[in-house]
Amino acid sequence: xxxxxxxxxxxxxxxxxxxxxxxxxxxxxxxxxxxxxxxxxxxxxxxxxxxxxxxxxxxxxxxxxxxxxxxxxxxxxxxxxxxxxxxxxxxxxxxxxxxxxxxxxxxxxxxxxxxxxxxxxxxxxxxxxxxxxxxxxxxxxxxxxxxxxxxxxxxxxxxxxxxxxxxxxxxxxxxxxxxxxxxxxxxxxxxxxxxxxxxxxxxxxxxxxxxxxxxxxxxxxxxxxxxxxxxxxxxxxxxxxxxxxxxxxxxxxxxxxxxxxxxxxxxxxxxxxxxxxxxxxxxxxxxxxxxxxxxxxxxxxxxxxxxxxxxxxxxxxxxxxxxxxxxxxxxxxxxxxxxxxxxxxxxxxxxxxxxxxxxxxxxxxxxxxxxxxxxxxxxxxxxxxxxxxxxxxxxxxxxxxxxxxxxxxxxxxxxxxxxxxxxxxxxxxxxxxxxxxxxxxxxxxxxxxxxxxxxxxxxxxxxxxxxxxxxxxxxxxxxxx
Numbered sequence: 001x002x003x004x005x006x007x008x009x010x011x012x013x014x015x016x017x018x019x020x021x022x023x024x025x026x027x028x029x030x031x032x033x034x035x036x037x038x039x040x041x042x043x044x045x046x047x048x049x050x051x052x053x054x055x056x057x058x059x060x061x062x063x064x065x066x067x068x069x070x071x072x073x074x075x076x077x078x079x080x081x082x083x084x085x086x087x088x089x090x091x092x093x094x095x096x097x098x099x100x101x102x103x104x105x106x107x108x109x110x111x112x113x114x115x116x117x118x119x120x121x122x123x124x125x126x127x128x129x130x131x132x133x134x135x136x137x138x139x140x141x142x143x144x145x146x147x148x149x150x151x152x153x154x155x156x157x158x159x160x161x162x163x164x165x166x167x168x169x170x171x172x173x174x175x176x177x178x179x180x181x182x183x184x185x186x187x188x189x190x191x192x193x194x195x196x197x198x199x200x201x202x203x204x205x206x207x208x209x210x211x212x213x214x215x216x217x218x219x220x221x222x223x224x225x226x227x228x229x230x231x232x233x234x235x236x237x238x239x240x241x242x243x244x245x246x247x248x249x250x251x252x253x254x255x256x257x258x259x260x261x262x263x264x265x266x267x268x269x270x271x272x273x274x275x276x277x278x279x280x281x282x283x284x285x286x287x288x289x290x291x292x293x294x295x296x297x298x299x300x301x302x303x304x305x306x307x308x309x310x311x312x313x314x315x316x317x318x319x320x321x322x323x324x325x326x327x328x329x330x331x332x333x334x335x336x337x338x339x340x341x342x343x344x345x346x347x348x349x350x351x352x353x354x355x356x357x358x359x360x361x362x363x364x365x366x367x368x369x370x371x372x373x374x375x376x377x378x379x380x381x382x383x384x385x386x387x388x389x390x391x392x393x394x395x396x397x398x399x400x401x402x403x404x405x406x407x408x409x410x411x412x413x414x415x416x417x418x419x420x421x422x423x424x425x426x427x428x429x430x431x432x433x434x435x436x437x438x439x440x441x442x443x444x445x446x447x448x449x450x451x452x453x454x455x456x457x458x459x460x461x462x463x464x465x466x467x468x469x470x471x472x473x474x475x476x477x478x479x480x481x
Contacts, residue, residue, distance in 0.1 A: 054147030055106060055131055057099070062089045062140040070147065071106065075099045077137055078111070091115045091138030099144075104128070106144060108135060115139070153177050162204025164197055165345050168338040174201075174330055181328050182208035187280065189265075189325045190303040192332030195378030198303040199263065201332065206259045211299055214258030217251045222267035226451035230272050231288050234279075240289025252285060252296050259299045265325065266306035266317060267452050277321045300325070316455075335373040335380065342369045342380070349381055350399075355388045360399050436471040439464070443473060 055071040069075060069085045076083045078096040087096075093113035100107045105128045110117040118136040119127055129135060131146040156175035159167040166172065181188060182205045190198040199218075206216045224232045231240075235250030251260050262268075268276065279285045283296045302325050311317035335342065343365055350358065373379050387399045418426070442464075446452040450468065454461040 055101070056145050056147050057085060058143050058145060059085075059087070060134070060141040060143055062087065064088070064140070071099055071101055071144070073101055076111075077142070078113075085142075087137065087140055089138055089140050092140060093138070096137050097135075099129075105130065113138070153180065159344070161201070162207050164200050164204055165348050166338060166341045167344060168340045170333045170338050171341060174332065177328065177330060178205055179208070181205070183210065185209075185299050187299070187325055187327040188301045189308075189327075189329045190301070190332060191308065191329065192303075192305065193334045193376055194305045195376035196332040196334060197377050198332055199261070201330070202261045202263075202301045202303060205301055206261075206299075209259070209299065211258050215255045216259050216261065217255040218261045218263055219251045220263045222264035222452045223447055223449060225449060226269055229269060230275065233272070233276065234285045234287055235290075236288035237290040240287070244289070247287075250287065252279060252298055253287075253294060255298045257297055259301060262300060262302040264304055265302040266304040266308060266311055267455060268317075269451070270316070270318070273318045273321050277318065277324055280321075280324045335376045339369050345377065345380065346384060349384050350388070353385055353388050355391075355399070358388065358391060358397050358399050364398075364400055435467060436473075439467050439471060440473055443468060 057069050057071055057075060057077075059065055059067045064087055067085070075085060076095065076098045077085045077087060077092075078094050079086065079088055079092045080094040083095065093111070093115070095111045096113040097108060097110050097117045100109070107126065108117065108119070108124070108129055109126045110124060115138040116123045118124065119129060119133060121136070129144060131144050133144055135142045135144070153173070153176050155169055155172035156179055157172075158175060158179075159165065159172070161175040161178055164171075164175075166175070178188075178201065188202075188205060190201055192198055203216065206212060219232055221229060227241075230236075231244075231248065231250060233250050233252060235248050235253050236244050238244055238247045262276075275285070279296050280300060284293050285296055286293055306317075308317055308322050308326075312319045312322050346360065346365065346368060350356070350360070368380070368383075375382075384399075391397070391399050421429075442453045442457055443450070446456070450465055451461055454464045457464065
């Protein structure tokens with residue numbers, strides 16, 4: 001008569017032909033059947049690729065979901081406390097199964113559990129599994145994943161990378177990455193607030209690369225007129241559009257063998273993004289209005305103050321282009337997040353501005369280090385240069401923080417309310433004044449580029465154009481419809 005336990009284990013061609021004494025060994029026994037030379041004949045024992053260098057068992061379901069254990073030489077699973085991986089689920093036996101690592105793969109053996117062990121819904125007695133497989137222990141799913149060997153990049157021992165300065169851990173970590181990446185052709189994406197020094201890091205990467213003796217061309221995607229950005233990048237043929245009176249080379253052609261720095265890449269129009277992606281993928285492009293395919297031999301470094309992940313989620317930036325640019329993503333921290341760097345930056349700027357014979361009192365340095373610097377390093381440079389000029393003008397050798405009067409007081413005084421006018425009339429007056437000031441400020445931030453200004457304000461370009469026209473303000477696209 002057939003053994004009921006063997007019947008429960010599966011069909012005849014899934015059984016293990018083994019001596020009964022080995023199959024019915026007591027649960028928890030240290031001696032495994034895999035010590036013998038018997039060949040495993042279960043259906044799951046196929047396509048064995050060998051044991052990976054490291055494997056992790058991760059619980060996918062049940063009350064212990066998320067628990068993980070590294071599979072060493074042997075891993076036991078069950079409800080009892082003496083197991084390596086303890087599962088208190090009611091469907092798990094006290095000593096349910098064991099996994100043994102061998103040179104040819106991972107061997108799993110059911111320890112005569114009540115509810116069985118399954119692979120791909122097939123109940124097994126003994127089998128071999130590969131990383132990625134899901135093992136069902138009772139009603140609990142366990143997946144085996146290879147452990148990933150991560151390469152940790154240690155912070156640089158240097159306190160500078162090219163002209164960029166920073167002794168803080170955050171900056172030295174960035175320097176450690178860029179020191180290794182600069183000599184390669186990897187595309188680098190520099191993210192961070194405006195004024196953090198992304199352009200300085202981009203030039204330092206170029207200076208530390210084998211392309212340092214070739215051109216370094218900057219294309220500010222937020223400053224170039226919407227209709228000309230493609231020509232700026234790839235050039236155009238004569239007659240390609242109105243005003244194209246001669247053939248013009250673009251940045252990718254002019255920087256052949258060198259580096260193209262795409263500043264404010266987040267401002268790149270959506271319809272131009274696929275063309276940039278094609279250049280990065282195939283290293284080929286065509287001039288606007290041209291039929292000849294040209295080869296690109298440039299390294300691309302991009303920078304943006306926008307959160308491109310958020311822009312991708314909002315549908316304002318192509319996901320495939322983002323991943324192609326972010327081969328080496330680097331987030332430059334704001335100055336307020338690395339205040340320890342401020343004294344070194346101040347001393348460096350002092351020398352660069354010709355103030356080597358001047359001193360900075362401790363209270364002035366403390367004041368500089370305590371400020372939040374919303375404009376980051378650029379704002380710090382402006383404040384320091386102003387202080388140097390004022391000190392030179394007064395004949396002082398000490399530098400103090402100079403505070404200039406702002407227009408806030410004047411703005412507050414501008415609100416003059418008239419009792420004879422209604423609320424609606426008064427509001428209409430100041431709404432118009434606000435609108436004019438806002439549009440003027442917005443266009444000023446983008447040197448009159450209406451497309452870039454509209455994208456930043458998240459408003460329709462035509463609406464912004466009409467507002468500017470109403471208040472007598474001109475933008476770069478005032479007549480392009």
